[in-house]
Amino acid sequence: MSSSLRRGALAAAAIAFSITALTACGAGNDAQTLGIKPDHAATAVGDIKIQNAIVITQPDQKSGGPAVVAATVFNDGRTPQTLDSIAVEGAGTADLTPVNGSKVTVPAGGSVVIGGKGNTSAVLSNPGEAVKSGSAHKVTFSFSKTGDVSLEAFAVPAESYFTKWGPTAIPSPAAPEAPSESATASPSEGAPSGSPSATAGH
Known part of the structure; x- marks a missing residue:
């Protein structure tokens, strides 16, 4: 196993533990989640805290298809803020789809979960x-008030625990191409007249 894969596996295990704790504890001013300080992909700028940020790719990365960003965003301020965009270096800007309304709003003293069923989604349509x-x-x-908040996040495949947090659009395995008409074999001269010609799918 390469060093990068070992780092990814360790990061995935740590992040999985942290996200499990977050989703189990809930959110709010007095939520236990505010006391969690995960080892990976967490930062705070002003009133904004971001925890458990990860990029989740397709299970089979050779298949192509979208990736998603997952994270939990906290707002410790007294006024709400909107999350205007999420950009991943080398992969572009994610398409944000809020649960309600036209913008992703992080309420004052509250939080927003990004990724997973029923939550705000952040999809990278062409991660490369x-x-x-x-x-x-x-x-x-x-963010609308805090501005840009950046951190380093690991990429993990949508496997095992991360399946429910990963992309909902997973490409089907490519079907084998049927032979073109020009590639269809025909009996050669001198071949027995009963020899079948090749047909697509055989």
Whole structure:
């Protein structure tokens, strides 16, 4: 196992533990989540705290397809802020889809979970080859008042625990191409008249 894969596996295990704790504890001013300080992909700028940020790729990265960003965003301020964008270095800006309304709003003294069923989604439609399992990427969250908040997040495949947090659009395995008409074999001269010709799918 390469060093990058080992780092990715260790990071995935630590992040899985942290996200499990977050989702189990809930959110709010007095939530236990505010006391959690995970070892990976966490930062704080002003009133904004970001924890458990990860980029989740397709299970089979050779298949292509979208990736997603997962994170939990806390707002310790007295006024709400909107999360205007999430950009992953080398993979572009994610398409944000809020649960309610037209903007992703982080309430005052509250939090927003990004990723997973029923939560705000952040989809990278074309992450490219740079986003691979075990690699780390600069992820920048842009807020209406705090501005840009950046951190380094690991990329992990949507496998095991991360399946429920990963992309909902997973490409089907590519079907084998049928032979073209020009490639269809025909009996050669001198071949027995009963020899079958090749047909697509055989």
